[in-house]
Amino acid sequence: MLGFSQSSASSQTSRGIKKKWVPEEGATLVSCMVDLHNVGTFNADMRFKADYLNELERMLEKVLPHAMLKAKPNLESRIRTLKRDLTIVYDMLSGKDNSSFGWDKHRLMVVVEDAVWNAYINANIMFPWMRWMSRQHDCNR
16 A cells, blocks of 8 residues: 555654554544444444454554554544544534535535635634545545
């Protein structure tokens, strides 16, 4: 797979080294999570059982041996980020007073007129980075 040289990219922050995820890693993580769910071994009440991160780490090691993804902090942090992003997109598409938002199934991203987007950002100042973000690498299966 391409991108192994980038997969070890990281940056130093005040809290330590932060891993920079490449699209192949994100897509593989989502694929492995779907596979883990479909097998059912780690399913529990619409969630995963406690040790699922270690199993994901083993699964990813087989597919991406040079990525060096660890259950904690890498997978735990990335899954938390994916949940946050999904919550934001869900709110845009189905939340009250957000009927102007749509989904472009070809580009796999939220679409909306600029005026509506600017009003949304003014009300939700934390999310301006999502304007042109495509979730293609996490959604293609």
